[in-house]
Amino acid sequence: MTRFTSWVVGILLPLQLAYTSSAIDYTPIQPPSYPLAVRNPYLSAWLPGDQVAKLPTAQPQFWYGSNLGWSVLANVDRQTYNLFGVSRPAVNTKAATVVKASFTSTHSIFVVTAGNAQFTLDFFSPVSPKDYVRQSLPFSYLSITTSTNQPFIFALGPTGSAISSDSTSESIRQHSMYDSFTLDMQQASFSGSDTPALSPSSGAASSDSGSGSASSSSSSDTAMSSGGSNTYNMVHGIFMSIAFVILFPLGVLVLRLGHSVIGHGIIQALAYCFVIVGLGTGIYLSQQDPSTRNYNSAHQIIGLVLFSLLAIQALGGLLHHLLFRRGKNSIIGKVHMILGIGLLILGIVNAPLGLNLAGDSKYNKYYIIVVAILGALFLALSSFVFGLNQANHAF
Incomplete structure (x- = not known):
């Protein structure tokens, strides 16, 4: 075995052991540190590899070892979660759970869960020293995406005249149609100046110039049919x-x-x-x-x-x-x-x-x-x- 091979094995073996012993999915391996914002060797920010397991309270560092303040928080169902770099968590906040850590030549990606939501933190550092346009842009891009199905309810009816009384003892009729469903909030998005109108079931196109998409799944096969509940x-x-x-x-x-x-x-x-x-x-x-x-x-x-x-x-x-x-x-x-x-x-x-x-x-x-x-x-x-x-x- 050559000296170079021994050196490679000595580096990779501890990394592989760390990878297999952790519940976090490290892809392809767990490196000594993750690049967060890289401009050149003397202008960069990194995250030590051993801090990934405690990502919500991790401490990013400048290239020379000084701590860097860089925090990410999210509110899920009225509960605040610390996702990244919150070294001093506030009262009544919770730490997110780290699921996966991966890297490529230009990206460091961390996946965490907070409540019923999943967040992906993508640190992007373009490596193209000869592209002066790209090099003139900010040092790094941090994009955060989430994928979650949130519960919703809906109710319609009943038909007839509206109640015009302000009495607290006034009788009201039950909704004639109601049910619950879940909606992927990441997919329920649109772009354009106006809110897109719902297209009829026949597939007629909306006149709005923006585009949008939504994905939902109902918790039941059919909603309650109208007009039957009271009877x-x-x-x-x-x-x-x-x-x-x-x-x-x-x-x-x-x-x-x-x-x-x-x-x-x-x-x-x-x-x-x-x-x-x-x-x-x-x-x-x-x-x-x-x-x-x-x-x-x-x-x-x-x-x-x-x-x-x-x-x-x-x-x-x-x-x-x-x-x-x-x-x-x-x-x-x-x-x-x-x-x-x-x-x-x-x-x-x-x-x-x-x-x-x-x-x-x-x-x-x-x-x-x-x-x-x-x-x-x-x-x-x-x-x-x-x-x-x-x-x-x-x-």
């Missing part, structure tokens, strides 16, 4: 309220007051049909609203649990009836009665949670009044039936 909300609320506030208690009264098993079964089956309609509309509404697609609200969780237990309740009631006709007493009857009371209470309580989820909490007081009146009537009839039964047993 489905009403159907869901009305059908579920009728089922749990009127039909299910009425089925109990028919069994206790009239001793009609058939009437009890018919009314309960009708109530189940109302619940199925309410469940279907509830699932539809949940899929249309981005904030409820995960089914993680209390109203949605209770609703799904209720429907599952109602299926068990129906099977338990049918099985109890078959066993009772054969003259067999089982614990299924008691479980059916206790579970029925629990499901009835849970369904009644779940309605105000649904009104809160839909933004219609102002209707809770009316719902409570109706439930209180019907509940008092139910208790009065139950007491009357209990008194009649006691009198019949006395004779």
Whole structure:
């Protein structure tokens, strides 16, 4: 091995080890220093290679070793990040994460991430000593580009007359179309004196002389169609309220007051049909609203649990009836009665949670009044039936 080869290996081996041991992508290798602004050997600025890992607080240097003040900061989602050369970070700022460092004959490029944004810092030093025009330009160019998808929401409608009241209790209608999407802010740019108009879907060209481009991706396949949300909300609320506030208690009264098993079964089956309609509309509404697609609200969780237990309740009631006709007493009857009371209470309580989820909490007081009146009537009839039964047993 020649002396020159040994010297090259001695230089490159530590660099390669440093490259493989770091999480930062160094391309092609990690050099002793990176050129930032180079005019000639006596007029240049560099960044020591061992400071790349701490690029947000790194200290650039002049060619003779003196520190150079050269800082880059960025604000992402109202949070300030230190990207480069901030030796004394301010309070409440965060350091960006270094992802990649590379260099060419004229560029030193650093890639960092800050929040959900990625920044590329490109230090460009033209090396063309015989080009006097280029040499007469500033010492260096620092260009910063970013690539990020930012979340957006949109809402349209409803159609009709606008609200002209300034009352804080004024009723407002829900948007008829809404959804969320992401937009690449780097691609959403244009040039020209005027803001470019959106071209129609047919591809007609805009009269604006500037050019622009945008790239976006929607978080869902389709936005909610117009005109349906209010109707489905009403159907869901009305059908579920009728089922749990009127039909299910009425089925109990028919069994206790009239001793009609058939009437009890018919009314309960009708109530189940109302619940199925309410469940279907509830699932539809949940899929249309981005904030409820995960089914993680209390109203949605209770609703799904209720429907599952109602299926068990129906099977338990049918099985109890078959066993009772054969003259067999089982614990299924008691479980059916206790579970029925629990499901009835849970369904009644779940309605105000649904009104809160839909933004219609102002209707809770009316719902409570109706439930209180019907509940008092139910208790009065139950007491009357209990008194009649006691009198019949006395004779």
